[in-house]
Amino acid sequence: GAVVSQHPSWVICKSGTSVKIECRSLDFQATTMFWYRQFPKQSLMLMATSNEGSKATYEQGVEKDKFLINHASLTLSTLTVTSAHPEDSSFYICSAGPRDRTYEQYFGPGTRLTVT
Protein backbone atom coordinates (compact mmCIF):
# COMPACT_ATOMS: atom_id res chain seq x y z
CA GLY A 1 0.00 0.00 0.00
CA ALA A 2 0.89 3.67 -0.18
CA VAL A 3 2.67 5.38 2.72
CA VAL A 4 1.88 8.81 4.12
CA SER A 5 3.95 10.40 6.87
CA GLN A 6 3.34 13.35 9.16
CA HIS A 7 5.65 15.49 11.23
CA PRO A 8 5.66 16.17 14.10
CA SER A 9 3.79 13.37 15.84
CA TRP A 10 2.89 15.65 18.69
CA VAL A 11 3.49 19.28 19.57
CA ILE A 12 2.79 21.53 22.54
CA CYS A 13 2.71 25.26 21.97
CA LYS A 14 1.75 28.38 23.83
CA SER A 15 -1.42 30.28 23.04
CA GLY A 16 -0.85 32.87 20.31
CA THR A 17 1.99 31.07 18.56
CA SER A 18 1.88 29.30 15.18
CA VAL A 19 2.53 25.64 14.46
CA LYS A 20 3.36 23.98 11.14
CA ILE A 21 2.46 20.35 10.40
CA GLU A 22 3.92 18.50 7.42
CA CYS A 23 2.26 15.73 5.41
CA ARG A 24 4.33 13.74 2.93
CA SER A 25 3.48 10.99 0.46
CA LEU A 26 6.56 8.77 0.57
CA ASP A 27 6.15 6.42 -2.38
CA PHE A 28 3.72 8.16 -4.70
CA GLN A 29 2.83 11.57 -6.03
CA ALA A 30 -0.33 13.29 -4.87
CA THR A 31 -1.86 16.27 -6.62
CA THR A 32 -4.51 16.36 -3.90
CA MET A 33 -4.16 15.84 -0.17
CA PHE A 34 -6.78 16.22 2.54
CA TRP A 35 -6.61 17.54 6.09
CA TYR A 36 -8.90 16.25 8.82
CA ARG A 37 -9.40 17.10 12.48
CA GLN A 38 -10.49 14.69 15.21
CA PHE A 39 -11.55 15.74 18.69
CA PRO A 40 -11.38 13.20 21.55
CA LYS A 41 -13.83 10.33 21.17
CA GLN A 42 -15.27 11.83 18.00
CA SER A 43 -15.09 11.08 14.33
CA LEU A 44 -12.86 12.67 11.71
CA MET A 45 -14.05 15.87 10.09
CA LEU A 46 -12.71 17.08 6.75
CA MET A 47 -11.17 20.53 7.13
CA ALA A 48 -9.72 21.30 3.72
CA THR A 49 -8.52 20.00 0.40
CA SER A 50 -4.93 20.79 -0.51
CA ASN A 51 -4.27 21.13 -4.25
CA GLU A 52 -0.75 21.17 -5.67
CA GLY A 53 -0.06 24.44 -7.37
CA SER A 54 -3.32 26.11 -6.44
CA LYS A 55 -5.23 27.42 -3.47
CA ALA A 56 -6.70 25.08 -0.91
CA THR A 57 -10.44 24.72 -0.58
CA TYR A 58 -11.92 24.81 2.89
CA GLU A 59 -15.01 23.17 4.34
CA GLN A 60 -17.76 25.36 5.68
CA GLY A 61 -16.92 26.73 9.09
CA VAL A 62 -13.14 26.31 8.78
CA GLU A 63 -11.27 29.62 8.95
CA LYS A 64 -8.87 29.78 6.01
CA ASP A 65 -6.82 32.57 7.62
CA LYS A 66 -6.31 30.49 10.72
CA PHE A 67 -5.45 27.20 9.01
CA LEU A 68 -2.99 28.01 6.23
CA ILE A 69 -2.36 25.24 3.72
CA ASN A 70 0.50 25.09 1.25
CA HIS A 71 0.89 22.26 -1.27
CA ALA A 72 4.27 23.17 -2.67
CA SER A 73 5.15 19.89 -4.35
CA LEU A 74 3.58 16.62 -5.45
CA THR A 75 4.71 14.95 -2.22
CA LEU A 76 4.34 17.64 0.44
CA SER A 77 1.47 19.58 1.97
CA THR A 78 1.75 21.72 5.08
CA LEU A 79 -0.88 22.93 7.53
CA THR A 80 -0.03 25.95 9.66
CA VAL A 81 -2.23 26.73 12.63
CA THR A 82 -1.79 30.46 13.16
CA SER A 83 -2.29 32.25 16.48
CA ALA A 84 -3.24 28.97 18.12
CA HIS A 85 -5.68 28.91 21.01
CA PRO A 86 -6.59 26.11 23.43
CA GLU A 87 -9.72 25.31 21.42
CA ASP A 88 -7.45 24.41 18.48
CA SER A 89 -6.04 21.53 20.49
CA SER A 90 -6.91 18.42 18.51
CA PHE A 91 -5.61 15.50 16.48
CA TYR A 92 -4.82 16.57 12.90
CA ILE A 93 -4.58 13.88 10.22
CA CYS A 94 -3.79 14.11 6.54
CA SER A 95 -4.58 11.72 3.70
CA ALA A 96 -3.62 11.20 0.09
CA GLY A 97 -4.10 8.62 -2.61
CA PRO A 98 -2.14 7.52 -5.69
CA ARG A 99 -4.05 8.84 -8.66
CA ASP A 100 -3.06 6.00 -10.95
CA ARG A 101 -5.07 3.55 -8.89
CA THR A 102 -8.53 3.75 -7.43
CA TYR A 103 -9.82 6.55 -5.22
CA GLU A 104 -8.52 4.83 -2.09
CA GLN A 105 -7.14 7.18 0.53
CA TYR A 106 -4.20 6.49 2.83
CA PHE A 107 -3.77 8.32 6.10
CA GLY A 108 -0.78 9.70 7.91
CA PRO A 109 -0.21 8.78 11.57
CA GLY A 110 -1.60 12.11 12.78
CA THR A 111 -0.29 15.04 14.78
CA ARG A 112 -1.55 15.70 18.29
CA LEU A 113 -1.59 19.44 18.99
CA THR A 114 -1.92 20.79 22.50
CA VAL A 115 -2.17 24.54 22.98
CA THR A 116 -1.51 25.79 26.52
Added chain:
Amino acid sequence: GIQVEQSPPDLILQEGANSTLRCNFSDSVNNLQWFHQNPWGQLINLFYIPSGTKQNGRLSATTVATERYSLLYISSSQTTDSGVYFCAVERGGGADGLTFGKGTHLIIQP
Protein backbone atom coordinates in the same frame (compact mmCIF):
# COMPACT_ATOMS: atom_id res chain seq x y z
CA GLY B 1 -23.97 16.60 2.14
CA ILE B 2 -23.90 12.85 2.32
CA GLN B 3 -24.80 11.21 5.62
CA VAL B 4 -23.04 8.14 7.02
CA GLU B 5 -24.50 6.14 9.89
CA GLN B 6 -22.73 3.32 11.64
CA SER B 7 -24.16 0.74 13.99
CA PRO B 8 -23.82 -0.35 16.65
CA PRO B 9 -21.96 2.55 18.31
CA ASP B 10 -20.48 0.21 20.91
CA LEU B 11 -19.92 -3.53 20.94
CA ILE B 12 -18.41 -5.71 23.65
CA LEU B 13 -17.62 -9.33 22.80
CA GLN B 14 -15.69 -12.26 24.15
CA GLU B 15 -12.58 -13.44 22.37
CA GLY B 16 -13.49 -15.91 19.63
CA ALA B 17 -16.88 -14.37 18.86
CA ASN B 18 -17.99 -13.11 15.47
CA SER B 19 -19.34 -9.62 14.79
CA THR B 20 -21.03 -7.61 12.08
CA LEU B 21 -20.67 -3.85 11.78
CA ARG B 22 -23.01 -1.89 9.55
CA CYS B 23 -22.63 1.33 7.57
CA ASN B 24 -25.57 3.08 5.89
CA PHE B 25 -25.06 6.01 3.54
CA SER B 26 -27.54 8.45 2.11
CA ASP B 27 -26.43 8.79 -1.52
CA SER B 28 -24.54 6.99 -4.25
CA VAL B 29 -20.76 6.88 -3.73
CA ASN B 30 -17.64 6.26 -5.77
CA ASN B 31 -15.53 5.38 -2.76
CA LEU B 32 -16.25 3.46 0.42
CA GLN B 33 -13.52 2.49 2.83
CA TRP B 34 -13.38 0.71 6.18
CA PHE B 35 -10.69 1.68 8.67
CA HIS B 36 -9.51 0.49 12.06
CA GLN B 37 -8.15 3.25 14.27
CA ASN B 38 -5.53 1.90 16.63
CA PRO B 39 -4.92 3.25 20.16
CA TRP B 40 -2.27 5.65 18.82
CA GLY B 41 -4.72 7.18 16.37
CA GLN B 42 -3.38 5.65 13.17
CA LEU B 43 -6.05 4.75 10.64
CA ILE B 44 -5.39 1.32 9.20
CA ASN B 45 -6.91 0.64 5.79
CA LEU B 46 -9.06 -2.48 5.96
CA PHE B 47 -11.03 -2.42 2.73
CA TYR B 48 -11.62 -0.22 -0.28
CA ILE B 49 -15.04 -1.50 -1.28
CA PRO B 50 -17.45 0.79 -3.18
CA SER B 51 -19.30 -2.36 -4.26
CA GLY B 52 -19.06 -6.13 -4.03
CA THR B 53 -17.43 -8.43 -1.50
CA LYS B 54 -13.84 -8.77 -0.33
CA GLN B 55 -12.09 -10.93 2.23
CA ASN B 56 -8.79 -10.55 4.04
CA GLY B 57 -8.08 -13.23 6.59
CA ARG B 58 -10.62 -13.08 9.41
CA LEU B 59 -12.15 -9.90 8.01
CA SER B 60 -14.55 -9.55 5.15
CA ALA B 61 -16.74 -6.78 3.81
CA THR B 62 -19.73 -6.46 1.54
CA THR B 63 -21.17 -3.31 -0.01
CA VAL B 64 -24.58 -3.30 -1.65
CA ALA B 65 -24.37 -0.01 -3.50
CA THR B 66 -27.93 -0.09 -4.81
CA GLU B 67 -29.25 -0.31 -1.24
CA ARG B 68 -26.63 2.06 0.17
CA TYR B 69 -25.12 -0.03 2.91
CA SER B 70 -21.93 -1.88 3.72
CA LEU B 71 -21.15 -4.58 6.24
CA LEU B 72 -17.86 -5.45 7.91
CA TYR B 73 -17.55 -8.97 9.31
CA ILE B 74 -14.98 -9.94 11.92
CA SER B 75 -14.70 -13.64 12.67
CA SER B 76 -12.96 -15.36 15.58
CA SER B 77 -12.29 -12.04 17.31
CA GLN B 78 -8.99 -11.42 19.06
CA THR B 79 -8.18 -8.83 21.71
CA THR B 80 -6.03 -7.02 19.16
CA ASP B 81 -9.19 -6.37 17.13
CA SER B 82 -10.30 -3.90 19.80
CA GLY B 83 -10.55 -0.27 18.75
CA VAL B 84 -12.73 2.00 16.69
CA TYR B 85 -13.91 0.97 13.23
CA PHE B 86 -14.83 3.73 10.81
CA CYS B 87 -16.71 3.64 7.55
CA ALA B 88 -16.01 6.55 5.20
CA VAL B 89 -17.44 7.46 1.80
CA GLU B 90 -16.85 9.88 -1.04
CA ARG B 91 -19.31 10.86 -3.73
CA GLY B 92 -16.86 12.31 -6.20
CA GLY B 93 -13.83 11.02 -8.08
CA GLY B 94 -11.11 11.40 -5.48
CA ALA B 95 -11.27 15.17 -5.17
CA ASP B 96 -13.92 15.58 -2.49
CA GLY B 97 -12.43 14.03 0.61
CA LEU B 98 -14.04 11.38 2.78
CA THR B 99 -17.13 11.71 4.96
CA PHE B 100 -16.80 9.55 8.04
CA GLY B 101 -19.39 7.82 10.15
CA LYS B 102 -19.17 8.15 13.92
CA GLY B 103 -17.56 4.76 14.24
CA THR B 104 -18.15 1.53 16.14
CA HIS B 105 -16.16 1.14 19.33
CA LEU B 106 -15.33 -2.57 19.62
CA ILE B 107 -13.99 -4.14 22.80
CA ILE B 108 -12.87 -7.77 22.73
CA GLN B 109 -12.52 -9.25 26.17
CA PRO B 110 -10.18 -12.18 26.86
